Amino acid sequence: MPPPPTPDVDMGVEEALLSGMPALPTGSRVARQRLPSGTDILAVEVPSARKVRLVAAVGAGYLDEPRERPGLAHLLEHSLFLGSRNSPQPGAFAAWVGEQGGRYNAKTDEFVTDYHLSLPPAAAQEGLVRLIDLLVRPCLVTSAISREIEVIDAEFQARLADPALHRQAVLSRLFQPDHPAADFHAGHRGTLGKGSASLCEALGDFHDTHYRAERISMVMLGPASLASQFEMLEPTCSAIPDGARPLNRQSNARWASPAYLQWCLPPKQASTAPKLEMLWPLSSSLAEHHAALLDHALTTLCDGRLAATLQEQAAIADMAATVRPEGTGPALCLTLTLTPRGERCVDRLLATCLSAVRELPSRLVIQPCPYPLISETDLDDYALQLARRLAQPPSTEHSDNHGDNGFQCAFDELEACLAPSACRIMEEKQGLDADVEYVPNTLTPFRRVSWPEGRASTSAARLAPCPAPRIALQDYLTRGAVASSPTVAECLGEHGSFGLWWAGGSGQQDSSWCLGWPAPRKTQQVRLAAWHQHTLALRQAARNAAVTLTLGGDTRGDWLRVQGEPQGLESVASQALAAWAVVTPDSPRGQARSLQPRSSQPSVAPAGLLAQRMLACLGVPFPRHDAQPLGKRILSWSMGWLGPSEYLSASQRLATQASELLDYSCGVVESSHETLSxxxxxxxxxxxxxxxxxxxxxxxxxxxxxxxxxxxxxxxxxxxxxxxxxxxxxxxxxxxxxxxxxxxxxxxxxxxxxxxxxxxxxxxxxxxxxxxxxxxxxxxxxxxxxxxxxxxxxxxxxxxxxxTPGEAILASWQALRHAVIGSSLSTAMPPTATALILRPWEVxxxxxxxxxxxxxxxxxxxxxxxxxxxxxxxxxxxxxxx
Structure with missing residues (x-):
């Protein structure tokens, strides 16, 4: 299976820098330069980009701040927006960005602080100048900083209701007490004071030490050519002063001895679905020089086997794995979101997961590297991740794992890192009743518990293994044409319960197939959550077969999209439909066949600030009340290398199955959104x-x-x-x-x-x-x-x-649903034309x-x-x- 296409790479861009990054749209190019002053600049030409992304990343974060000034790095990030030499008024930068219709944000991480904004292409030059001015010439006025400390204190008090802050607090208990990662870094009035002269002096010193050319990376991503981007980047970034002082980072290891911590949210906090988190520390050299090996390990771990095994007992609602977890440095992190049933068998879940991770190296040897786990391209995140990578200084750890025998050495090191005895465990619980300690500042309750290492190797302790969902590959003999695009839909008529539309070939190797059908609006939120849960193993197995499964729903019903290699689309779509019928609470058939009792569904409280929770409510529609009986029609749309004859044949095979799955009479569906009454x-x-x-x-x-x-x-x-x-x-x-x-x-x-x-x-x-x-x-x-x-x-x-191609397909699919389904889901959905032009952006x-x-x-x-x-x-x- 060939990897996804990579952009044209100009001289100066190392392969490791783009390792694991998603594929950019066709015609994109990337180039890198290092200015004499030491600033790294990277230009990313994406001809289809509508806006310019500018990201400045500084290679210093909260672990670099003085230990006697917790929160200093975060305060500096805030303070830069309080005025700079050319725009001294607080809020001037934000006002200018708003006038352009742009967006900006910033984040202080362990070793990197980034400042990013998006603008119309015409404003790119001025935006770059303003960003550099904000970055290297701040005013740092004492009175303004004093007011900002109050803002940071209020923000911290609000974040005490955010589970992510408490998770980070407990995580710090796994680190050596003398390592900066074990300290508190969020900052509040108690740690920062009230904006004294000495604090402002410390802010200025931290800025002078790190916000210099040698430690700053700048990424521009937009439609302009590489040459045009460098014409803007070079002179503007050359004005960044040099003179960064050496980094004074501790060389001692961050991790303390392996431990098992149980924790919970403080009293009166909203409950969440508890999580079980397992961490295996990795060396920086392994993460930097052997990213492909680690990505292969993730792909193998998330091939659907482990997820299917855990879900057979209805023990988890979700599973996630990464080698770049938040707040730990390099580590393999496996996180399970537990159901109530899973909370009662944590020991068996641990034994099963530790055993699966321990067996990873042997599976890597015998398994060819599959299609990589790469998501659809998010251009905002693409620019951000590249800037952060550029700003990270090379590892100081000694490593000879990238020589002639580098792969074998890295493989041996990874095998040692993944031993059960190297795992750190954090178990979130609903409450703790004994031996409770509290993390300073956040007052997060936790306790240390013992867990016998030998239990992971006891077969009786592990759950019986289940195979991953099988993705049957259909051998198609012909391919679709390559002259059309996802913006054109041709009606092929009705076939059984399917209304068939086809967009022809895309000129790309993969294909897409979208299906949409009526569904009860009143139970949609619960149904979609359960559908995602029950398709976890399927989505993982599909990804290893080069197919991406996307699920969704709105007032016009539920829908799915399968995209990737055409041979696997039908199998994945069929299994996703079957999972939908299982979790649909309105269907007597679904209730009888449910794999998991509804009582075991976890109750999940939204995370984040209250304001974020409220804004999320804006996305929930108020349905109309002119409810109609559910129909059984399915809107089907395909494009790519899946030709029309194969598409018709596959639709015929799915039609019978879909008719049975949607054959129920109870429930109603609302026809469309209605404004507030x-x-x-x-x-x-x-x-x-x-x-x-x-x-x-x-x-x-x-x-x-x-x-x-x-x-x-x-x-x-x-x-x-x-x-x-x-x-x-x-x-x-x-x-x-x-x-x-x-x-x-x-x-x-x-x-x-x-x-x-x-x-x-x-x-x-x-x-x-x-x-x-x-x-x-x-x-x-x-x-x-x-x-x-x-x-x-x-x-x-x-x-x-x-x-991006993914954005075009999704926009065209939703436009087709709007045009064909209209306001009535109970009709036979006759098309008003034999072909539709699907370009909602032109409207x-x-x-x-x-x-x-x-x-x-x-x-x-x-x-x-x-x-x-x-x-x-x-x-x-x-x-x-x-």
């Missing part, structure tokens, strides 16, 4: 208590889902966001999260005005949001011609032609012409005066009547 809007919705903050979100739905309404709603979000932040967070000091976001629920546009505060209550927050809209809502919607033109460029960046481009300052002002006046409003609340005490 006055009765619905009158009842506030409360989130389950999580943490001590108050939070509030005002949701406003658009009047319809037309392209013009979607564009105008997005313009309003961009126009209000920065001003809302300045008014509620900076001027009124109500909270550290204050944002306006645009979201869509099955294509229906929504605005969310969200505030999270550690001190202001719901009444104050609600009054502040109302006053903002009343006093500034319309004024901010009155955009001048020049401002509107910039904002429309930003919208073109968001809604333009697809950047948005045409709608841009109708967006004028007058249209935006009129739309805003009607929206703010007439649109029903939905309020979302969170209070530490839970629901209370206002």
């Amino acid at each position: 006055t009765s619905v809007a009158g009842a506030p919705r409360w989130l389950a208590p999580q943490g001590e903050d108050h939070a509030l979100m005002l949701q406003i739905d658009g009047p319809d889902d037309t392209p013009v309404s979607r564009l105008l709603m997005r313009l309003l979000a961009d126009a209000h966001d920065s001003a809302f932040f300045q008014e509620l967070r900076v001027h009124q000091g109500l909270g550290y999260v204050a944002a306006v976001r645009y979201r869509e629920a099955d294509g229906w546009p929504r605005l969310g005005y969200v505030v999270q505060s550690p001190h202001a209550d719901i009444d104050d927050l609600q009054e502040a949001v109302k006053c903002f809209l009343k006093q500034k809502g319309m004024a901010l919607a009155r955009l001048g011609e020049a401002t509107l033109a910039r904002r429309l460029d930003g919208l073109s960046m968001q809604w333009g032609p697809p950047e 948005m481009e045409h709608a841009l012409v109708d967006v004028t300052p007058e249209a935006l002002e009129e739309f805003a006046a009607t929206l703010f005066a007439e649109a029903p409003r939905q309020w979302w609340y969170h209070s530490p005490a839970g629901y209370r009547r206002l």
